Amino acid sequence: MRWTIKPKPEISKIEALKNALNVDETVATLLLQRGIETFEDAKTFFRPSFDDLHDPFLMKDMDKAVARIEAAISNGENILVYGDYDVDGTTSVALLSSYLKTKTENVATYIPDRYIEGYGVSFKGIDFADDNGFSLIVALDCGIKAIDKVAYAKQKDIDFIICDHHRPGENIPDAVAVLDPKRNDCNYPFKELCGCGVGFKLISALAEKDGKSPEDLVEYLDLVATAIGADIVPIVDENRALAYFGLQVINSNPRPGMKAMIAEVKKDQLTITDVVFIIAPRINAAGRMKHGNHAVTLLTETDFNLAAEYAVDINNYNLDRREVDKQITEEALVQIEENNEKNRFTTVVYDENWHKGVIGIVASRLTETYYRPTLVFTRSGDKLAASARSVKGFDVYNALEACSEYIEQFGGHKYAAGLTLLPENYEAFKAKFEAVVKESIDPKLLTPELKVDLEINLNDIDEKLMRIIHQFAPFGPGNMTPVFMTQNLKDTGYGKCVGEDDKHLRFTATQNGRGKIVAIGFGLGEKCHLIQNGNLFSAAYTIDENDWNGNVSLQLKLKDIKA
Structure with missing residues (x-):
């Protein structure tokens, strides 16, 4: 992952919002990054109203x-x-x-x-x-x-x-x-x-x-x-x-x-x-x-x-869907490996027997794995149907439009689309799609970006900050859960891999001998070596609450760690 830290707003704006809302610098910065600059903006943000709806x-x-x-x-x-x-x-x-x-x-x-x-x-x-x-x-x-x-x-x-x-x-x-x-x-x-x-x-x-x-x-x-x-x-x-x-x-x-x-x-x-x-x-x-x-x-x-x-x-349909989706994803991964297509700018796979209902989910999973604009095809009657998924920052709809000479029908959004084409056009389309993406994509978009809102110290994390972050919800595109970064962290000595196949990472972090907070990183087990032997490391995370037997404590939900 490439970490990018959002630009910090002007100090004068931070100070003005701090004073207007009586909040600390962290909260004022997070609000300004979301376009909230005044007391009235904050009121609309924290207290949504039916008056906010347009005619x-x-x-x-x-x-x-x-x-x-x-x-x-x-x-x-x-x-x-x-x-x-x-x-x-x-x-x-x-x-x-x-x-x-x-x-x-x-x-x-x-x-x-x-x-x-x-x-x-x-x-x-x-x-x-x-x-x-x-x-x-x-x-x-x-x-x-x-x-x-x-x-x-x-x-x-x-x-x-x-x-x-x-x-x-x-x-x-x-x-x-x-x-x-x-x-x-x-x-x-x-x-x-x-x-x-x-x-x-x-x-x-x-x-x-x-x-x-x-x-x-x-x-x-x-x-x-x-x-x-x-x-x-x-x-x-x-x-x-x-x-x-x-x-x-x-x-x-x-x-x-x-x-x-x-x-x-x-x-x-x-x-x-x-x-x-x-x-x-x-x-x-x-x-x-x-x-x-x-x-x-x-x-x-x-x-x-x-x-x-x-x-x-x-619920039963959903359980069936999970089984089918898992099987097709495994088959698609084998196909990519066997065809040695990992070095391409796109991921395009096809099997006439794949279930049309789950190819969109499979496309999302392949995008997560290889982080490339992805198309998963299956047969639909006398045509081929595909679901497309893209990587952040790349408009797959425009890329498909550039290949329209081979497409029967398509529609969708910047990051997700669907299309149909004739079987005889599949190879030509696949080559054209690869060429279009190769020519138009910024290569850095092929590495997942982790956007960090703000660098803070462990001592800045407390229940008051958590209460305010709760009020930022509902979260989603345009208002994602704040991601923080802290440097010079050290494990207290008991960090370890946990879960099936040691897939996850859990440790207790301190910073400069102060502060002590549990961190959990799902899917980060392979980075366990970075926290061992007293090594210093940086972490990007969201602040979360762990409810264990009625005892609620703050914890870091890790996005990534780096030496």
Whole structure:
């Protein structure tokens, strides 16, 4: 890992914020690094409010979307709420459908089959709408590139409203309304909503017409917070407020489906990290291993006993997913070793038998292992389908765009994307992708970067600092858990490798003979030699709490250590 320390703000700004907030230099520095410069900024940061949310009608086409939905409700039209099969898509569908059902009975949901229809709006979905008398489809977390599908629906007298957050192509679909803050002609002040966030803005606008405020929609925020965490959008601006209040709902009064999943894992208070690693994989597993409909059914169920039964099924899908994901990852690692591809600028692997539902997870694991822009391919019908993952700082979407001559279809974000291509184009695409990345990537991006907020001494760490750091939550992109660095550390003499295969590292650190704090480094067992024989070393870490039999103590959660 290459450690980079964030620039320290100007001393005058640190002093001004220290005095304004009556905090120490460490806290003032951390806040300034997050763009918080005044008392008012700090108030917004530490005390999120519904007043922080932007007017939904600032989003282009929102007035058209609301008018069309209101007309559909008053005319007794059938509305189909359509969404992607991942966490963002299924939570979006659960959110909008459950809200619309408070206004009309004529609402149904549709999640495309990952394996038959693939990602996004499908012709099969439109045919389903046509066969069943739906005159309006509201697509969430997909649709921004569905130009041909929207045109097809129009021929069948079916209107479309699109609620998406992915980057548009050159042209926008000819829908009744296209809500996407990333549209070039959309002046909405915050561009980083997830799909469920765009859905929440839509129900906020509908509620506003009824004289209600976003605060009246708080029961839907457990879904929004889950999508924010799972989709790895920046937890800043209104995403911070939505995640903050959504976590409160998750931990105090979650919907039955969410409550049932939490009961399965037996954890009292969930953080955004818990949502990402405990709740999100379960919701995702439905679409990966069976069908995304199962996730929507769970998230919209109002009877807890039924929800508990569905949660057991969802948990089993997740256990199956883990087994498959582990097996494919092992096979992919063997393929890379055998083909001697470790020295390439990209990692591209393919096996026609790999499960399409988990190739995205496998791509993430390979990226963690080799730290290269990564593509994992499998066969999907008569085409090859792939999930792409990137390294920090490199836009894989742009790289794929440069290879578009070999691609049938693609879409996604800077760091994650999906694509399909014809089997005969695989080798040519693979060569072109390697060439594009080799030519455009800064070589330093191929070594993982560890961003350190601040260098501190062990004596600076106490319960007061921990209490304030807790208030920085919810953490995520744009507001990560603070990472500190301390130099001239020494182990007290009892440090050792722990865990299966001595994979982890545990020691008690002191600095210049003062301070004494336990440190745990998961996956750092191979660095045990750095702390032995009285050697001095540096550590990068987050400050954590260890709860052992009711006794809570501070500890360092190591990110890396260096001689």
